[in-house]
Amino acid sequence: MSSDAPPDAFYDIMRGVAALTGNRVVGDLAKLLGDGMPPDLWIAVNHKQIASKRWLLDALAQTMPEPDGPVWVLGAWYGVLGALLLDDERLTISEIVSLDRDPACAPVADKLNRRHLRDGRFRALTADMTGLDFGAQTPRPGLVINTSCEHLDDVPGWLATLPAGLPLLLQSNDYFREPDHRSCVPSLDAFIAQAGLSELWFSGALPTKNYTRFMLIGRR
Ligand SMILES: C[S@@+](CC[C@H](N)C(=O)[O-])C[C@H]1O[C@@H](n2cnc3c(N)ncnc32)[C@H](O)[C@@H]1O
Incomplete structure (x- = not known):
């Protein structure tokens, strides 16, 4: 053009x-x-981002297509994953809670998901995920998704604050060069060890041009 x-x-x-x-x-x-x-929306919907989200949807459809409660998406950015989860006919999801600590994200996520916001199936929150008490949420989350584990200072420390048995979907990567990344892992085995899940239903690696993304689905 x-x-x-x-x-x-x-x-x-x-x-x-x-x-x-x-x-x-x-x-x-x-x-x-x-x-x-927002000027950086294109980064959140570029082909690499969408490929990793498609991979997530396929894995979730195989392992846990009907989470028993709202699905919380943490580090959710502009709410693209929430939109994809609610649109996927293989999944039955009552509600998405899309959370990011950046206050610029929630208004965009609400706009992108305006149909679901109207139907009461989507809400965006501004908060730090490490300060949340998931045990106190009603209804209890059916699944907590964090595709931004590499952005946390202390992944095992954060996981230790979550209720035992909580279903989790986690992604991280080996993109150590990115300055905002604090908890990258060198391999899938290192990610499995970092997360220490009590049950592991899925684990996989998705190589991309500059880095490999890792995903785990299981229970805390
Ligand atoms: C670059 S984005 C998403 C990257 C991720 N790999 C993905 O593809 O979904 C990371 C997001 O995590 C958010 N974030 C980082 N630490 C957070 C925290 N402690 N609580 C909530 N959001 C956080 C940032 O504000 C940012 O919007």
């Missing part, structure tokens, strides 16, 4: 792709573009 494309060109293209594919998340993203997206 030439640099003199009209400012709403991406919006029109996204609406075209939504019409072509019938994909509701693409339609929701198009609306978000029309509303004025």
